[in-house]
Amino acid sequence: MRNLLVYVGAIIFTLYFLIPLYILVLIAFSPAKFTLESLYPPLYFKGFTLSNLVYAFTQYNFIHPFLKSFFVASLVGIIAILLGIPAGYGLSKLPGKLAYAFIVVLLITNMVPGLVVAIPISVEFIKLHLFDSIPGLALVQELVTLPLAVFILQGTFSAVPKEVEYQARIDGASTLSYLSNVLIPVALPGIVAAFLISWMFSWDEFTYAVLLSPIHPTLPVEIYFNIERGNELAAVAFSLVFTIPVIVLTLILQKYLKGEYLAGGVKY
Amino acid sequence: MLAFAFYPSARAVYLSFFTSQGKFTLDNYKELLYFNLYGTIENTVILTVGALMLQLLLALGVSSILVREFRGKRVLSTISIIPMGVATVVAAITFSFIFQTSGGYANTLLHYFGLSGINWYFNRYLSLFIVMIADSWKNTPIMTLIILAGMYSIPRDLYYAAALDGAGPIKRFVHITLPNLKKFIAIALIIRGVSEFNIFALPLILIGYSPSILTTLAYSLYSTTTENLASAAAVVILVFVSVLIALNIKLGGKR
Amino acid sequence: MIELKELVKRYGQKLVLNGISEKIETGEFFVILGPSGAGKSTMLKVIAGIEELDSGSIVVDGKDITRLPPEKRNLAMVFQNYALYPNMTVFDNIAFPLKMKGMGKDKIKERVERVAKLLGIQELLKSNVTRISGGQQQRVAIARAIVREPSFYLLDEPLSNLDARTRFKARGELKRIQKELGGTFVYVTHDQKEAMSLADRIAVLHEGKFEQVGVPMELYEYPKTKWVGEFIGDFPMNFVSGEWLGVQGVEIGFRPEWVKLDRSDFKGTVNSMESVGESTYLFLDVKDVKVIVKGSGHFDVGDEVTFSIEKYRRFKDGFLIDQK
Numbered sequence: 132m133r134n135l136l137v138y139v140g141a142i143i144f145t146l147y148f149l150i151p152l153y154i155l156v157l158i159a160f161s162p163a164k165f166t167l168e169s170l171y172p173p174l175y176f177k178g179f180t181l182s183n184l185v186y187a188f189t190q191y192n193f194i195h196p197f198l199k200s201f202f203v204a205s206l207v208g209i210i211a212i213l214l215g216i217p218a219g220y221g222l223s224k225l226p227g228k229l230a231y232a233f234i235v236v237l238l239i240t241n242m243v244p245g246l247v248v249a250i251p252i253s254v255e256f257i258k259l260h261l262f263d264s265i266p267g268l269a270l271v272q273e274l275v276t277l278p279l280a281v282f283i284l285q286g287t288f289s290a291v292p293k294e295v296e297y298q299a300r301i302d303g304a305s306t307l308s309y310l311s312n313v314l315i316p317v318a319l320p321g322i323v324a325a326f327l328i329s330w331m332f333s334w335d336e337f338t339y340a341v342l343l344s345p346i347h348p349t350l351p352v353e354i355y356f357n358i359e360r361g362n363e364l365a366a367v368a369f370s371l372v373f374t375i376p377v378i379v380l381t382l383i384l385q386k387y388l389k390g391e392y393l394a395g396g397v398k399y
Numbered sequence: 400m401l402a403f404a405f406y407p408s409a410r411a412v413y414l415s416f417f418t419s420q421g422k423f424t425l426d427n428y429k430e431l432l433y434f435n436l437y438g439t440i441e442n443t444v445i446l447t448v449g450a451l452m453l454q455l456l457l458a459l460g461v462s463s464i465l466v467r468e469f470r471g472k473r474v475l476s477t478i479s480i481i482p483m484g485v486a487t488v489v490a491a492i493t494f495s496f497i498f499q500t501s502g503g504y505a506n507t508l509l510h511y512f513g514l515s516g517i518n519w520y521f522n523r524y525l526s527l528f529i530v531m532i533a534d535s536w537k538n539t540p541i542m543t544l545i546i547l548a549g550m551y552s553i554p555r556d557l558y559y560a561a562a563l564d565g566a567g568p569i570k571r572f573v574h575i576t577l578p579n580l581k582k583f584i585a586i587a588l589i590i591r592g593v594s595e596f597n598i599f600a601l602p603l604i605l606i607g608y609s610p611s612i613l614t615t616l617a618y619s620l621y622s623t624t625t626e627n628l629a630s631a632a633a634v635v636i637l638v639f640v641s642v643l644i645a646l647n648i649k650l651g652g653k654r
Numbered sequence: 655m656i657e658l659k660e661l662v663k664r665y666g667q668k669l670v671l672n673g674i675s676e677k678i679e680t681g682e683f684f685v686i687l688g689p690s691g692a693g694k695s696t697m698l699k700v701i702a703g704i705e706e707l708d709s710g711s712i713v714v715d716g717k718d719i720t721r722l723p724p725e726k727r728n729l730a731m732v733f734q735n736y737a738l739y740p741n742m743t744v745f746d747n748i749a750f751p752l753k754m755k756g757m758g759k760d761k762i763k764e765r766v767e768r769v770a771k772l773l774g775i776q777e778l779l780k781s782n783v784t785r786i787s788g789g790q791q792q793r794v795a796i797a798r799a800i801v802r803e804p805s806f807y808l809l810d811e812p813l814s815n816l817d818a819r820t821r822f823k824a825r826g827e828l829k830r831i832q833k834e835l836g837g838t839f840v841y842v843t844h845d846q847k848e849a850m851s852l853a854d855r856i857a858v859l860h861e862g863k864f865e866q867v868g869v870p871m872e873l874y875e876y877p878k879t880k881w882v883g884e885f886i887g888d889f890p891m892n893f894v895s896g897e898w899l900g901v902q903g904v905e906i907g908f909r910p911e912w913v914k915l916d917r918s919d920f921k922g923t924v925n926s927m928e929s930v931g932e933s934t935y936l937f938l939d940v941k942d943v944k945v946i947v948k949g950s951g952h953f954d955v956g957d958e959v960t961f962s963i964e965k966y967r968r969f970k971d972g973f974l975i976d977q978k
Contacts, residue, residue, distance in 0.1 A: 141475050144457075239644055248408065251411045338614075355600070
């Protein structure tokens, strides 16, 4: 009886989580007359077609926004790692209280509203010729991802016993060769997680993208513009392609998506 | 890094007190009132509180299932984080299809039961409710992860002891689960609260500028009027968020 | 030879090392013994160069190494948790110090294999260090220390993470390896039994100072202070007023092993007892004083026991006044 309740709950939540995705797939692969053009669209596949997708990818500009999103996201991931590793290593060596203070400050940065930052920055970016550019957008998105990356890396590095570093020093390793021979290989899963989480964030990011790069938009912004212009089928098709890699990444990253990372450093 | 975040914030505050000609003024804030600032704040608060409550309820539901051992637990826990991988924009579009007044899937469902379709954007409360639903779908996973971490931290023995003392499942939930989760719930609410206050893409796509919330108002001012006016709206957001952040730090420091 | 000269180390207000001086001979197994928190690990870290000294100097074979970083001191250290590199195989762990020296591949292979053989871990070389047992990890850590032929070795409670049986075996092996290498071992432990069985000389660290330095038997027979007397030995030394034996103005210290039972000098009641092998240590109440004596055979709580003190040392103000 008790178990039955659990299963009923599990099934209800499974449906709840999956139905919106099902609808998206339904619209993408059904002829428009069964979806957008009917008053009460059926909840199941009445017909199957690829023409929506073909039409969307041939008639609308997909590749440029896609590439822009891809480059921005990759740049965001790379910067997050390059700056995050030294910062995380430094923080992991600071005494606990000091490190905690730093992390709090970092995470405040992470919480400052995007609009508040983006509006004044857009003015500066136009002056600096960073407006609408890949590095410009990547830099601003770093505001959100870098604190998170530093936080994750700091946690990973702190998990390596300090004796291992002492041992490496005694064995004749300099700080640099300790980092490259021991710490980075040991912390690789955390580093990969930091990269992918940064990448995913940027891929999904909308506020900065729409404010700071509206002329050559990223994919989410392009999808939004398509909706605004009434090209709904294109938006759906793009959404599908846009979503799949992220869902795959999320599932890969599942074990890193722990409450404490997302809770932003507040340990329980 | 810090300069990068705080300079623009300071700059926004600064801009909000000047005219576009560079003269000091309070007019920007006065002008905001013409754009229904109070109503907008009200909408924002309704949306934030409503979405948080909805997410919390859902997260408590999902977590209390996931904390048990049963066949298919891995499947559910995998499925339950999928919305996290769905971009906000995509979620927004999908929900706009579901809740379209003509040709929406929610109405199809009503139709099956012999009811007539509803205009889902009939009034501002209903519109905000649609945003809450879409937002909760997207963000329940994050809430769930935090709440679940909390549930795992409660020793099982407490439940056994309570069961031996004669407490049924509901009493156990009220007297053991909830009190022990208090801290986790508070943290989850504040952290999510900050993000909820900033939600932008979702309402923009689902309901546009009406009813407006603070972020969409700031954006529409940014694209139609001066930076100064938009900054003033941004500053209003900053004030609210700062309060939440301060709460967060205070709570974080207490642990 | 390692010369420690007036080592002083503070953590904030706390004086951890309070002017320690000692000479450790080449080839010596030197054990630093002390309760936890006495500063033993700090001592090793200071010698290794992981922590900086506030004052004092360390001279090894005539060369002052006080200001050198750890990688230039040519010493090896074995940590309590072994500090193996978790990303590397056993082979790579042992090879790491040689690699850092820039030694050629063939030479590294030869050296690693030789050391692995000495420790009986040839079969493990390709294994991942996280997948082997605690005892094996400990050997890998020692192998890594030995392979570079350092001028001396620092060992920070390397046996304390092993279970009792493995520890006993490892103890004997460690001693054998030390003798075979002729290496200078500076070994830290809180376990006085371990210290007694391993050490050529023991230094007892108490409140930031070496309270006594000597060969194990000397510490047992002639503890310099009451504190050392209580700390060394399976059971602490008994201390009673000198008047028990008709000596004025001193305290008398005697070990549980230094009494003979069934002699009518003193009488006590058994309060509790503890068996060690064939012997039984009896906790007695004698004239409101608690005394531990060694006996054999069967006793019960509440039994009356008589004994005499066969051997004793005299202490005044906490210090030994008898000479060897």
